[in-house]
Amino acid sequence: PAEFRLAVVQMKVTSVKAENLSRARSLVKEAAGQGAQLVVLPECFNSPYGTSFFSSYAEKIPGESTQTLSQAAKESRVYLVGGSIPEEDEGRLYNTCVVFGPDGELLLKHRKIHLFDIDVPGKIRFQESETLSPGNTLSMFQTPFCQVGVGICYDIRFAELAQLYSRKGAQLLVYPGAFNMTTGPAHWELLQRARAVDNQVYVATAAPAREESASYVSWGHSMVVNPWGEVVSKAGPEEALVYADLDLQYLADVRRQIPITAQRRDDLYALTSAPGGWSS
Numbered sequence: 001p002a003e004f005r006l007a008v009v010q011m012k013v014t015s016v017k018a019e020n021l022s023r024a025r026s027l028v029k030e031a032a033g034q035g036a037q038l039v040v041l042p043e044c045f046n047s048p049y050g051t052s053f054f055s056s057y058a059e060k061i062p063g064e065s066t067q068t069l070s071q072a073a074k075e076s077r078v079y080l081v082g083g084s085i086p087e088e089d090e091g092r093l094y095n096t097c098v099v100f101g102p103d104g105e106l107l108l109k110h111r112k113i114h115l116f117d118i119d120v121p122g123k124i125r126f127q128e129s130e131t132l133s134p135g136n137t138l139s140m141f142q143t144p145f146c147q148v149g150v151g152i153c154y155d156i157r158f159a160e161l162a163q164l165y166s167r168k169g170a171q172l173l174v175y176p177g178a179f180n181m182t183t184g185p186a187h188w189e190l191l192q193r194a195r196a197v198d199n200q201v202y203v204a205t206a207a208p209a210r211e212e213s214a215s216y217v218s219w220g221h222s223m224v225v226n227p228w229g230e231v232v233s234k235a236g237p238e239e240a241l242v243y244a245d246l247d248l249q250y251l252a253d254v255r256r257q258i259p260i261t262a263q264r265r266d267d268l269y270a271l272t273s274a275p276g277g278w279s280s
């Protein structure tokens with residue numbers, strides 16, 4: 001099919017894991033009821049976002065949260081990009097996104113590869129690397145609609161990752177993410193439009209809804225950007241479901257009209273990934 005419906009779920013995340021899991025499941029059901037075939041949940045949807053929370057909310061995969069995601073995908077018959085959860089594996093913690101197909105089968109696991117370590121004086125200092133380890137693989141999955149490249153939040157700042165995905169055939173890039181009140185207004189939309197127009201792909205992000213009393217305040221504004229670089233759907237700060245009908249014919253038209261792929265000067269520069277750097 002040339003068109004399919006995507007939903008991004010900007011959900012309210014609380015400190016009660018069970019509440020977050022059941023909320024995610026019912027929002028996925030609601031999105032499917034509105035015709036969504038691919039649904040994206042936010043970064044850290046089962047736990048508050050912060051280095052002090054990761055170890056106590058961390059789970060093995062498979063575990064409670066990923067089992068709930070698998071059931072949610074199956075009961076709603078959707079492709080489900082399960083935001084991210086703190087994952088524990090062999091004594092290390094990761095910020096991990098799992099993707100399930102409409103039969104509830106695990107399609108991929110992406111561990112955030114660029115950790116969010118920044119220091120903006122007087123504004124925000126955040127060091128994910130104090131508690132998390134980075135993933136080491138690039139991650140794409142196939143649906144009947146299109147190929148999808150997966151990154152988590154800070155991964156969106158690295159243009160090379162998006163380029164590698166699009167050159168491997170991705171037409172949609174999804175980034176569960178939680179920008180904040182400093183970097184959100186400055187860079188969130190700009191980065192998505194940049195990745196979209198550079199690569200002539202759709203870009204979708206899903207953030208936690210804003211909670212002013214949280215230790216890390218999410219900017220919200222989950223959105224979908226088209227291959228022309230236009231924002232086609234966008235949430236505000238509150239909990240919301242955002243829908244977009246993605247049109248692969250439109251994507252092909254944009255690529256034909258502005259044929260940068262064929263015009264690239266491969267004789268002057270190159271972009272490479274490490275052998276074994278791909279999870280699928």
Ligand SMILES: NC(=O)CC(=O)C(=O)O
Binds near residue numbers: 180183
């Ligand atoms: N939270 C993140 O991983 C990234 C972020 O907030 C930013 O890049 O800014």
